[in-house]
Amino acid sequence: MMKEPDRETLVYALLDTQSDTTFILEEAADSLNAKGEQVKLKLSTMASTNKVVACQRISGLQVRGFNSEKKITLPTTYTRKFIPANRDHIPTPETAMAWPHLEQIADKIAPRQGCDVGLLIGYNCSQALLPRDVVCGEENQPFAQRTDLGWSIIGHGSPYVDCGDTIGVSHQVITRQVTPELQLPSSPKQEVHYVCRTQIKEVISSDIIKALECDFNERVAEDNHFSQDDLQFLSKLKQGIKHKEDGHIEMPLPFKRERPSLPDNMVCAIHRLKHLERKLRRNSRYYQDYKTFMEETIARGDAEKIPKADLHKHPVWYIPHHGVYHPQKPGKIRIVFDCSARFQGTSLNDHLLTGPELTNSLVGVLCRFRKERVAIMCDIERMFHQFHVRAEDQDYLRFLWWENGDLEAQPAVYRMRVHLFGAASSPGCANYGLKHLAAMARGNFSEASVRFIERNFYVDDGLTSVSTEAKGIQLVNEARELYNTGNLRLHKFISNSKQVLSLIPKEECAGGANNLDMALHEPHMERALGVQWCVTSDDFQFRVVVKEKPMSRRGVLSTVASVFDPLGFVAPFILLGKKILQQMCHERVSWDDPLPDHLLPQWESWLRGLQDLATIKVQRCYLPGSFGKVVKHELHHFSDASASGYGECSYLRVISASGEVHCSLVMGKARVAPSKVTTIPRLELSAAVVAVRTSDMLQRELEMEGLQEYFWTGFMFL
Template sequence: METAGRRANNLMISSIDDKAKFHLPALIECEMIPDDRQELPTPDIANHFSHLKHIANKIPPVDPQVQILLLLGRDVLRAHKVREHINGPHDAPYAQRLDLGWVIVGEVCLGTSHQPKHHNVFKTSVYSNGRTSLMEPCSNMIQVKERIDKTQKSGLNITSNKGSTGKVQFGTAVFDKTNDDEKEALSIEDNIFLDIMDRHVHQDENGSWVAPLPFRPERRRLPNNRIQAQKRLYSLRKSLEKDSTKKNQFAEFVQKMLDNDHAEPAPPLEHGKECWYLPIFGVHHPQKPDQIRVVFDSSAEFDDISLNSVLLSGPDLNNPLLGVLMRFRKDPIAFSADIQQMFYNFLVEEDHRDFLRFLWFKDNDMTKEICEYRMKVHVFGNSPSPSVATYCLRRAAQKGEKIHGSDAKQYVERNFYVDDGLSSSPTPQGAIDLLKRTRAMLAESNINLHKIASNSGEVVKAFDVDDRAKGIKDLDLSSDPLPIQRSLGMLWDLDTDAFTFSVSSEDKAFTKRGVLSVVNSLYDPLGLTAPITIKERPY
């Protein structure tokens, strides 16, 4: 059992005759302390034994109206010092005089158990540590561990032994409820990640946010894995030579990274300097077959180590998807936007760029020699990149709050899921104003908010064609119906302002595996289709 209580210092205790006084260590408030009055010595007990009768007048009677409010533990060593001892016959109680008075010690309990009068069954008691015993557990055993909470603000005035009055920090209640009670606490590594970000993330002279690679505090030194990256590049070239379309898309993507200053020719390495080469490969999004994305394989191992294994992944800073979608449906005017190339908006500290080296062909020509490049921005494939990007995005919003408004900051902090921002407004004018202020706020950090879509044609008209979502760029908004827009994996019909679902017509075997394949292929985080996909079977 764990409880929270108050703590007080600078108190002292004295005996009833006021002859003994001494200071107490820090007192800790507890919900319960042992208060079994049967264990208190009384004059009657002393008079019952001939060897103790002469101290009966030195033991005060027990007052049933007085509460037992203080328990002195063994750490108050002086309170337990024996100044005088009366032994007596074998198996008889004995008495001890302490600084605070006389105590009588008899058969109260043995260790932590009361001795039973009879042992005629095999029934056992189980102690808190799991040990079984024929002895009955003592109900007067407690264990208190102190853990000081320095955040308490309230206090209580008490008077010390010197007569001065001071304020001791006390809690307002033993059990306090907070808004964070149901939230999962951050791990030690997550706190280290956030500390690294807090200390090192900054804006450069051009306004872009710069963040380090969050290395683990104790890690193995990375070996030079250039030979591995070179083998992977040769394998990639063979694959691209068989698919001219993919080859051209890959070359265009790499050239675009160089043109946008996301990558740069790598300078020569100093002798013995630590570095890492990232193997690269291309992936296609199922919904975007005409586009290819270059991914850096940060999980590729060389000599039993990879770049991701020495990096902190960071906490999940994303907003809950369900909350974003629910707020998206709150008001009648719904809108969405997207951050262009989310990860590439945030620079890597220059000292860490040699850990993001990669190999590619000179002049984007696969017949020419291999050259070394390195990324200047955080990349797809690095495990901490999502947390780094979300952290930096929120820093940009926090900095722009004073000029562009707290609602613009809140839109970024509460209504974004990775790079997609969904929200709603009571009026078209409110949505337009919020989007424009948010775009201006992020533009100050060289972050472009685009692909704007809304169920209101008035909102869409307020933005340039290039800033609109792909499906509505060439529409005549005065006459053409608004199309279906994909937002956070959901199909959003702008014209009817409703979520729709596209079900695969592919036939599957009527087996458990086939049924689960069809049901799970329907992306539905809100559970709107559950009454249809999950139905009881009539017999």
């Protein structure tokens, strides 16, 4: 039997004199490998709100100050998912230097570390609260206090800046799990030191109200206004991108500065791998799906086992990983590499440039998808993994895995050779790679195929529409050939045209794509960028599954946000739900308090109406099938406002050569009136502004020549 070395984790601690309970952040407890008993804890707030939360009860924790070796044993400690505190207000040596009477202790306060508040010590730990020394100033000035955990400053942090709140007594402490003797598997025997940090942001009522007063932004992106980081990203990729002999496009990892020298975080990766192992052993299906994914990734060459000669190379970085299932794709697992995992105050994502916004507008892609009679949709297979990483950067993408998925064997060291799902730079790199591929294809392929790549993909989903089956067949064939030049595979094709689908290999079509006969089969539904598209009837529909949610502000928010409607087809109805939520925020109803009696009937009525959305159908194509040649396009924007809200709707009016007229709703917007009391004329003007911005966006996205526009508003100028 051998004793596991004590684990230590650096965190900030708050001494809370108003609570008799000590809490530790779950991540800090995990990093200590602290085993606790599962319990339920009843928490009471100052507003007399009670909430029962599941947590762990841990005993045997000790703490010591950052510059001290004296250890304090904590009372029974409970885990929390987050500890709300503003890390920026933690006192530092600079805080002490700002006050003449505190300059003497400046060198006794450790500089700010790369960790967050991970411990809340209650007044039942009297030794941690006991003041050993105090340095006072004049009235209303902060004072310093020394406890066995070190020095801290109580009061505002600077005489020149009003922080708006106080932090209380805070210390940089190291928590230690005192462990019993036990048999260890083969693992490093050194003492473990690493920093646990979590990003905390509490959602408040103003955040909710701000979100309610906005929706899919209609502002036109300023494409030519790039930041210096964006320009650096583009420069690095332009210089480093190349077409490999095997057809794949290779790009470097776009680091903010030169290739960084990162600390060896292998011990952190081992710790996360042990957590993954426990989950794999508990869930056989999860294990099989995970193992299959990894085996396929290695077999395709997306990852490789590192040769022994390369194991001691430097710099390196190990990335933890975990598997997630897509709610719309049951049974399909995706392995996410956690490039945000922190060690000693840093992560890989901290050093990567994200690049400019190169993704096409989701609303724009959907609007163009509705232009013509023949609709086509497809998908890029494993988009991120099709773009390779430069060889000298691949050791920043190391990870641990068991060879052949054998959990009884020692984990081996692998490295990814492709851009990762989880790296901050991957979306920008993938979009840049696609546009690079399109630029290379110009002149060798038709302009329609090149534009399809440049304009009609939203991440890895391609949507387009053409006027005839012949154009559709040509576009599909050329697009597949074009993508093949970069070793990219287009698959999961679906179209409302049987003729187009019949000429696409079955293995490249989406499941059920050839079963479009409504007389024999159920209507074939597909998700077009999150919007329900009934392929057989060629219209957009709403399939809303009303899940049972608590009658509280939390439940209302979850239900209202569950309706995805980027084109605003049901915006007037959604506005009513937003209005109820806004009213709850105004009345300061807590997250889990029941709906007020005067709002309950309105909410129940809205829920009944939510189920009726299934009856709403909007034709995908702007034009009916029998419509003749169009000679004129007009956009008509209608805007209006009331005390409850304001909005606009845009219609496309087309006139054929024979004089036939047809109108189609392009999109709509509805927003709750601002919380601040606003006059009706000002709201009318706000609605008109939204209409003008929508016009600017549609002018760019619809790509219609000679488009005439008209604006209609209920505002009367006197």
